[in-house]
Amino acid sequence: MLEELTGILGHVERIQALDLDDVPPTTHVIERQNVMRDDEPRPGLSQEQALREAPEVIDGKFAVVKFDQH
Amino acid sequence: MTAEESVRALHAGETAAADLVDAALERVGDDRWGAFLAVDAEAARERARAIDAAPERPPLGGVPIAIKDALSTRDLTTTAGSRILEGFRPLYTATCVERLERAGAVVIGKTNMDEFAMGSSTENSAYQLTRNPWDEARVPGGSSGGSAAAVAAHQAPWALGSDTGGSIRQPAALCGIVGMQPTYGAVSRYGLIAFASSLDQVGPFARTVRDAALLLSQIVGRDEMDSTSLEWPEPIRLPEATELRGLRVGVVDELMGEGVEPGVRAAVDAALGRIEELGGAVERVSLATSEYGVATYYLIAPAECSSNLARFDGIRYGKRFEDATDILEHYELTRGSGFGAEAKRRIMLGTFALASGYYDAYYLRALKVRTLIRRDFAAAFERVDVIVSPTSPTVAFRLGERVQDPLAMYLSDVCTIPSSLAGLPALSIPCGLSQGLPVGLQLVGPAFSENRLLDVAHALEAAIGFDAHPPGIP
Numbered sequence: 001m002l003e004e005l006t007g008i009l010g011h012v013e014r015i016q017a018l019d020l021d022d023v024p025p026t027t028h029v030i031e032r033q034n035v036m037r038d039d040e041p042r043p044g045l046s047q048e049q050a051l052r053e054a055p056e057v058i059d060g061k062f063a064v065v066k067f068d069q070h
Numbered sequence: 071m072t073a074e075e076s077v078r079a080l081h082a083g084e085t086a087a088a089d090l091v092d093a094a095l096e097r098v099g100d101d102r103w104g105a106f107l108a109v110d111a112e113a114a115r116e117r118a119r120a121i122d123a124a125p126e127r128p129p130l131g132g133v134p135i136a137i138k139d140a141l142s143t144r145d146l147t148t149t150a151g152s153r154i155l156e157g158f159r160p161l162y163t164a165t166c167v168e169r170l171e172r173a174g175a176v177v178i179g180k181t182n183m184d185e186f187a188m189g190s191s192t193e194n195s196a197y198q199l200t201r202n203p204w205d206e207a208r209v210p211g212g213s214s215g216g217s218a219a220a221v222a223a224h225q226a227p228w229a230l231g232s233d234t235g236g237s238i239r240q241p242a243a244l245c246g247i248v249g250m251q252p253t254y255g256a257v258s259r260y261g262l263i264a265f266a267s268s269l270d271q272v273g274p275f276a277r278t279v280r281d282a283a284l285l286l287s288q289i290v291g292r293d294e295m296d297s298t299s300l301e302w303p304e305p306i307r308l309p310e311a312t313e314l315r316g317l318r319v320g321v322v323d324e325l326m327g328e329g330v331e332p333g334v335r336a337a338v339d340a341a342l343g344r345i346e347e348l349g350g351a352v353e354r355v356s357l358a359t360s361e362y363g364v365a366t367y368y369l370i371a372p373a374e375c376s377s378n379l380a381r382f383d384g385i386r387y388g389k390r391f392e393d394a395t396d397i398l399e400h401y402e403l404t405r406g407s408g409f410g411a412e413a414k415r416r417i418m419l420g421t422f423a424l425a426s427g428y429y430d431a432y433y434l435r436a437l438k439v440r441t442l443i444r445r446d447f448a449a450a451f452e453r454v455d456v457i458v459s460p461t462s463p464t465v466a467f468r469l470g471e472r473v474q475d476p477l478a479m480y481l482s483d484v485c486t487i488p489s490s491l492a493g494l495p496a497l498s499i500p501c502g503l504s505q506g507l508p509v510g511l512q513l514v515g516p517a518f519s520e521n522r523l524l525d526v527a528h529a530l531e532a533a534i535g536f537d538a539h540p541p542g543i544p
């Protein structure tokens with residue numbers, strides 16, 4: 001794993017060669033801002049549906065391994 | 071039969087949906103190519119019966135379709151090719167699949183893919199290998215290799231795939247079929263299990279350009295559930311062009327050089343000759359930043375996936391292990407066993423690129439290179455209408471040949487990555503054979519130029535006359 005990651009990093013390093021001082025970053029290829037929908041409630045999943053695919057359910061809740069107390 | 075011919079025959083009463091679905095299921099049979107992860111024969115037959123019995127036949131009439139397993143299908147297993155979603159049955163269906171079902175397509179099964187769409191050969195699937203119907207010792211390409219193989223083997227007339235850095239176009243090229251990545255935002259990603267959200271797109275596989283257009287026409291357009299999806303400016307038309315007079319075509323200098331197999335270059339050159347015979351003018355264009363495309367993509371895509379894959383933790387859905395005594399051990403066991411090597415590599419690369427102290431040097435720089443790549447295309451499109459190149463630098467490679475060398479695998483995408491980074495529409499059509507294996511020609515257009523691209527591809531397809539039957543496939 002380390003060897004492959006080192007090799008990949010070696011390749012991506014090449015972007016260091018470019019002069020990017022005055023280049024703005026692209027975060028979105030399409031110009032969209034504040035795409036909203038009307039603030040109208042609509043039905044979502046029932047509790048039963050939401051739990052259907054859970055590996056473990058306790059008392060109608062997702063069972064989670066305890067967090068370390070230390 | 072093409073999908074279009076099937077639709078016509080269904081509406082003319084010459085065949086029934088039940089017959090087409092039965093025939094498709096029979097051709098899937100024992101799935102010799104390993105294209106399918108799940109086939110729901112009973113549900114497909116039931117759906118076909120319902121369509122046949124309805125007073126009015128829906129537009130697509132009951133034509134069968136295969137769906138990449140990255141797309142959620144309610145109550146039918148959806149794994150994204152990963153163990154971490156083994157047995158997972160979504161509670162909803164992806165918008166694009168829902169639109170197709172409403173239009174009358176019948177989903178016959180879910181197709182194999184590289185895990186979480188990461189790969190160029192489908193060898194990263196946690197479940198099975200998919201073989202290229204042109205040569206079963208070779209890869210079908212990836213990550214949508216199952217969909218490509220199913221269509222190439224005539225198991226379904228068409229299929230949906232997803233494309234992030236070439237995952238529809240490259241398998242289409244390697245399997246000798248048509249594959250298209252639309253403009254970013256054209257097709258809703260709601261229900262597509264996310265790999266890299268600024269790059270992922272859903273698109274069609276088919277054996278003809280008109281079929282690809284027909285499929286695309288059913289799925290484009292704004293979806294309230296995906297805020298990056300766009301109002302589509304004009305309907306997708308079925309192409310009819312027979313010549314290319316007045317068309318200015320640019321062939322990418324950087325993608326016709328040493329890194330491309332001679333046989334691939336020869337087939338692409340022959341296609342350029344066809345373009346000129348049809349009246350088009352071909353000139354060379356330069357996408358100077360394309361040599362940085364793979365490096366840029368393999369910083370941005372892993373960064374986005376490291377965030378998108380954080381949700382797989384064995385708590386709300388998917389696989390989990392019982393032995394963990396605390397939460398950290400739980401995550402380590404679940405994600406350690408549930409993810410394959412490539413997924414782990416990309417999560418780690420992405421986390422690194424976003425890490426404090428490295429963010430500016432890697433992720434942010436990559437976003438800037440992305441801007442340069444967009445500018446390269448914009449400049450080229452001032453001079454030409456369509457940009458062409460090989461889709462893949464090689465024909466289908468052998469199973470096992472590159473899977474141990476991730477960087478060699480990444481370089482499979484050198485031709486397809488630039489248009490992905492720029493969010494531009496691109497399609498691949500077969501343009502010939504090299505060593506008996508299909509070669510794909512990639513056509514890229516400006517954003518929203520799907521109709522023109524399809525017209526050009528359609529005219530060229532007729533002139534090339536590629537036989538879409540792999541040896542031994544009737």
